[in-house]
Amino acid sequence: MPGTWGSLAALPAAWFIQGAFGGTGLGVASLAAFIVGVYASNAVIATGEDPDPGLIVIDEVAGQWITLLPVAGAATADPVLYGMGFVFFRLFDILKPWPVSWADRKIKGGLGVMLDDVFAALYAGAFLYGFALWAS
Numbered sequence: 001m002p003g004t005w006g007s008l009a010a011l012p013a014a015w016f017i018q019g020a021f022g023g024t025g026l027g028v029a030s031l032a033a034f035i036v037g038v039y040a041s042n043a044v045i046a047t048g049e050d051p052d053p054g055l056i057v058i059d060e061v062a063g064q065w066i067t068l069l070p071v072a073g074a075a076t077a078d079p080v081l082y083g084m085g086f087v088f089f090r091l092f093d094i095l096k097p098w099p100v101s102w103a104d105r106k107i108k109g110g111l112g113v114m115l116d117d118v119f120a121a122l123y124a125g126a127f128l129y130g131f132a133l134w135a136s
Contacts, residue, residue, distance in 0.1 A: 006057025007089055010064035015077045017065075023072035026065055033062035034114055041110030052104075052113050063117030063124075064089050070129035084131050088124035093117060 017026050037058035044053055067089040071081045096104055096116070100123070103116040 002054045002057050003060045003093060004090060006060030007064045007086055007093075009057075010061040011082055011086060013061070014065050014068050014072075015082065018068070018072050018077050023069065026072045027069055030062055030065040030069065033058055033065060034118065037062055037114045038110040041113040043110075045109060045113070051108060056113060059114045059117040060093070062114060063093065063121040066118060066121035067124040067128060070125045071132050080135070081128065081132055085124065085128045088127045088131075089121060092120040092123040092127075096120070097123065 014026060014029075017029050021028075037056075040058060041056050044056055045051060064086065067085045068082065071078065071085070092100060093116075100116050100119040103112060103119055106112070107115055
């Protein structure tokens, strides 16, 4: 459940970032969240036995923001697209198609925690882009 809550919490932040700084701002924020997430995840992992602790949700934030990038160029955010982006990201994060599952199993440490969500976001973003084209 923490992943769902982290993804959901990322939406209003993305809405603000997109509104204030556009799609480029959301892209920069996504990259910053990824970099901070790798380091923060490594620090949390070093304190315990769990290689992907549930309390780490910055991976979900970065993944959700990356998912929204294909539709972030609009002047204003579209609540329907944000909602579909949430659904698509959670779907691919839970189902873990290849290479999401590969990254989840094979890449260790903070990079692994973050990278599987990046791969899930790439799938989700592609589906979101297709949905946006279909809906327009």
